[in-house]
Structures are given as C-alpha cells and as structure tokens.
Amino acid sequence: MGPTPSPPDEAIDLLTGHIGKPTATRLLSDRRGSRAWKIQGPRGAVALKANSPDSVDARDKAAEMAQEDDHLLRLTKAGALSPGYRVDAGAWPGGRWLAVRWIDGTPLWKALAPTRESEGDRASARPRLLRIARTWAEHLARLHAVGWAHADVQPTNTLVTRDVHAAVIDYALACGPPTGPRLPYRGALTHTTAPEIAAAILATPADAHIQATPAADLWSLGASLFWCWTGHRPVTYDDDLPRLEKLRTIAKGSTTAISKVRPWPFSAFEEALTACLSADPAHRPTAQELAAAW
Numbered sequence: 001m002g003p004t005p006s007p008p009d010e011a012i013d014l015l016t017g018h019i020g021k022p023t024a025t026r027l028l029s030d031r032r033g034s035r036a037w038k039i040q041g042p043r044g045a046v047a048l049k050a051n052s053p054d055s056v057d058a059r060d061k062a063a064e065m066a067q068e069d070d071h072l073l074r075l076t077k078a079g080a081l082s083p084g085y086r087v088d089a090g091a092w093p094g095g096r097w098l099a100v101r102w103i104d105g106t107p108l109w110k111a112l113a114p115t116r117e118s119e120g121d122r123a124s125a126r127p128r129l130l131r132i133a134r135t136w137a138e139h140l141a142r143l144h145a146v147g148w149a150h151a152d153v154q155p156t157n158t159l160v161t162r163d164v165h166a167a168v169i170d171y172a173l174a175c176g177p178p179t180g181p182r183l184p185y186r187g188a189l190t191h192t193t194a195p196e197i198a199a200a201i202l203a204t205p206a207d208a209h210i211q212a213t214p215a216a217d218l219w220s221l222g223a224s225l226f227w228c229w230t231g232h233r234p235v236t237y238d239d240d241l242p243r244l245e246k247l248r249t250i251a252k253g254s255t256t257a258i259s260k261v262r263p264w265p266f267s268a269f270e271e272a273l274t275a276c277l278s279a280d281p282a283h284r285p286t287a288q289e290l291a292a293a294w
C-alpha cells in the first residue's frame with residue numbers, strides 16, 4: 001500500500017473559491033481507475049472525483065470524468081438537476097476532476113439494514129421503505145421527463161439522507177438525447193443490469209453504444225430495492241462466473257420470487273418491485289407511476 005492519494009492541487013485551488021480554504025480532506029473511494037474525496041471547507045463541502053493517473057485505463061477514465069461533467073451541465077440546463085449540484089470541473093496534469101455538492105447520506109445497503117432483519121417490520125419500517133422508494137422514483141422521473149436515463153441505478157449510487165430522501169449520484173454513464181460522440185455505454189454494475197441491456201451487451205461488439213432507456217432504470221431500481229431489502233440479488237448465479245455468463249443468465253429475464261426471500265411480508269411493496277423486474281420493459285411501471293403509487 002502506498003501513501004493515501006491526495007486530490008489534485010488544481011481542483012483544490014478552484015474549490016477554495018466555492019467552499020473556502022479546505023479544513024478537512026478524506027479519501028472516500030479508490031477503485032476502477034477513479035478516486036473520490038470529501039473536501040470540507042468553512043462554507044460547505046463537496047465530493048471531488050478525479051481519475052487515477054496511474055491506472056491502465058487512465059485516458060478512458062479521464063474521458064468518463066469529462067463526460068460526467070457534460071451530463072451534469074446538460075441535466076442542470078434541462079431542469080432535472082438542482083443548479084447547485086455541480087460545483088466545478090477541470091483538467092489537471094493527471095487527467096480530469098469534477099466536484100459536486102456533498103450529500104450527507106447513507107448508502108442504500110446500510111440504510112436498509114434494519115428493515116432486512118426478520119424482526120424488521122417495526123412501526124416505522126413500512127413508511128420508511130416507501131418513502132425511500134418514492135423519493136428515488138421522483139428523482140428518476142425528473143431525468144426521464146427530459147429524455148434521459150441514469151443508466152447506473154444501483155445501491156452505492158443512492159444515498160439516503162437523514163430526512164429519508166433518496167439522493168441519486170454518479171451521472172458518468174447517463175444516456176441522454178444524442179448530441180455527438182460519447183463513450184459507448186455497455187451496462188454498469190452486473191447485478192442491477194436490466195435483461196434487455198444484458199441481451200444487447202451480448203449481441204453487440206464491445207465498442208458499440210447501447211442507449212439505456214428509462215425502463216431499464218426501473219428494472220435497476222427494482223433490483224436495488226429487492227437486493228437491499230431482502231439481502232438477495234434478484235437473479236441468482238455463481239459469483240465466480242465471468243461477467244458475460246452472469247449477463248446471459250440475467251438476459252433470460254426470470255428473477256427469484258420475492259416471496260421466497262423477503263424478510264417479512266409487505267405485499268404492496270413486493271408487487272411493485274416484481275412489476276419493476278418484469279422482463280418486458282413495457283410491463284414495468286414508469287418512475288412517475290411508481291412515485292404516485294408509493
């Protein structure tokens with residue numbers, strides 16, 4: 001293990017103009033060619049992302065960082081993201097960096113831990129689950145209304161705030177109305193990949209872009225809630241299988257019956273999740289319908 005990587009100086013210089021001189025810096029993650037830090041200043045906090053300059057795919061990751069910035073700018077302009085979310089972005093000798101407003105929240109897996117227990121059906125559990133699901137669907141509905149799909153809906157990209165709102169982060173892979181060349185989308189986390197996306201990945205060459213749709217986000221939303229509430233992923237496969245083999249299983253379209261793995265019965269929630277996990281995208285509810293139902 002080497003020293004803890006520091007954030008790019010170029011980013012810190014510019015961010016000082018937004019949050020004041022940083023008083024604390026914490027490395028949050030260092031994986032798959034990119035890093036994230038929490039930078040706290042006297043006037044606020046940001047999440048700062050930068051590509052790792054020494055990773056094998058540093059150039060792709062820098063391009064992904066630039067692409068996420070483009071997505072944030074376009075989504076803000078379209079009214080789907082609050083104007084204060086994107087803070088700043090730029091280049092540094094190692095590649096690109098991007099800063100967004102800090103969201104004080106707990107990743108979904110941890111946030112749903114109490115409801116995962118067999119004794120988890122406490123008075124507050126049902127309204128809490130529904131509120132997380134509803135605010136999440138509302139957020140996705142805003143993206144979908146302006147022609148975008150998030151395309152990486154999964155537990156680590158969803159933070160539950162203290163007032164029980166699901167906040168969605170990580171717009172690097174989002175798919176919007178085409179405006180020109182982009183990094184080809186080839187799915188995101190395997191376990192939350194919709195069956196039609198899995199089928200498209202298997203049927204097309206590795207450099208072909210697959211345009212993710214709102215309906216695919218709904219499958220991923222259902223899969224994430226299924227996984228974090230029951231503790232089981234909706235499609236069962238051997239963890240050691242190569243990614244393409246797992247995708248082959250997902251592409252078949254069938255999922256574990258939620259009644260077999262739920263920690264306690266909650267029929268309205270189970271039915272909604274099962275509808276989100278329909279193999280046929282046309283049979284899934286829209287985000288707006290789900291938000292209204294919950």
Ligand SMILES: Nc1ncnc2c1ncn2[C@@H]1O[C@H](COP(=O)(O)OP(=O)(O)O)[C@@H](O)[C@H]1O
Nearest residue numbers: 028029034036047100101102103156157169170
């Ligand atoms: N706005 C934010 N507020 C709080 N934490 C964040 C925020 N954005 C990112 N993070 C943290 O940084 C991690 C990495 O950020 P993310 O945008 O998901 O990039 P990637 O998954 O590509 O590494 C997240 O899992 C989360 O812990």
Ligand SMILES: [Mg+2]
Nearest residue numbers: 156157169170
């Ligand atoms: Mg992420």
